[in-house]
Amino acid sequence: MLQVDNIETFYGETQALFGASIEVGEAEVVTLLGPNGAGKTTTIRSILGLSQPRSGRVSFDGHELTHMPTHKISRLGISWVPDDRRVFPSLNGKRNLALGTRKTRFRSWTEDEVIEIFPALEHLLSRECENMSGGELQMVAISRALLGSPGLVLLDEPSQGLAPKIVQDVMRTVTRLKAAGISSLIVEQNALAALEVSDRVYVMDRGRILHEGQAQELLDNAPMRRRLIGM
Numbered sequence: 116m117l118q119v120d121n122i123e124t125f126y127g128e129t130q131a132l133f134g135a136s137i138e139v140g141e142a143e144v145v146t147l148l149g150p151n152g153a154g155k156t157t158t159i160r161s162i163l164g165l166s167q168p169r170s171g172r173v174s175f176d177g178h179e180l181t182h183m184p185t186h187k188i189s190r191l192g193i194s195w196v197p198d199d200r201r202v203f204p205s206l207n208g209k210r211n212l213a214l215g216t217r218k219t220r221f222r223s224w225t226e227d228e229v230i231e232i233f234p235a236l237e238h239l240l241s242r243e244c245e246n247m248s249g250g251e252l253q254m255v256a257i258s259r260a261l262l263g264s265p266g267l268v269l270l271d272e273p274s275q276g277l278a279p280k281i282v283q284d285v286m287r288t289v290t291r292l293k294a295a296g297i298s299s300l301i302v303e304q305n306a307l308a309a310l311e312v313s314d315r316v317y318v319m320d321r322g323r324i325l326h327e328g329q330a331q332e333l334l335d336n337a338p339m340r341r342r343l344i345g346m
């Protein structure tokens with residue numbers, strides 16, 4: 116579904132990625148872990164065309180994304196849930212959802228279907244986003260991603276700032292998306308919650324992929340986990 120092949124991405128003359136390669140299959144959940152500054156967000160930015168890799172290639176669903184503008188990439192069926200949620204604070208939940216609605220070749224979601232996943236969303240439709248909690252904003256951001264009819268959802272630090280119970284809800288949603296045939300790439304520092312819903316994991320540091328394997332293996336193997344992610 117997604118192939119990131121040996122990309123090198125720079126900010127000005129500062130190199131952030133040194134030949135990073137990752138793959139996400141159909142209906143697969145993959146977590147990308149790593150410490151601050153490892154290059155996780157830059158990998159997402161490179162997939163979305165927000166930072167163009169200087170070399171290497173990115174493809175999705177048979178389309179070459181390298182050098183494609185971001186709006187075209189998203190129309191192919193990639194939805195992004197940014198770490199700062201990026202909802203419009205003065206607009207209510209319903210208007211924010213409407214702004215994310217889009218048709219792609221993948222399954223279309225209706226507002227009612229999204230409310231089935233997040234029953235609490237119904238009460239947020241008429242509320243301005245500036246009056247929502249972190250967990251509520253995350254719900255709006257993930258719902259907006261779904262209304263964009265994605266084949267792949269990129270979740271950047273989805274558990275950041277959320278209570279453990281809400282983190283569990285968010286991760287359960289990822290499992291529901293998988294059951295609906297949607298792939299997810301989760302970028303996280305909160306490793307355990309993400310690993311529990313993931314098929315595979317990549318660990319990166321200083322712009323390079325250090326490890327690739329099954330998520331369960333990392334959960335089960337405490338010495339390997341401590342060595343790679345310090346927990």
Ligand SMILES: Nc1ncnc2c1ncn2[C@@H]1O[C@H](COP(=O)(O)OP(=O)(O)OP(=O)(O)O)[C@@H](O)[C@H]1O
Binds near residue numbers: 131153156158
């Ligand atoms: N806008 C920028 N300008 C210059 N350098 C940047 C910029 N954004 C990131 N970097 C650098 O690129 C490298 C990778 O950063 P990136 O944000 O991708 O890491 P990350 O793994 O997402 O970390 P975090 O968990 O802190 O978000 C770091 O060395 C960082 O300092």
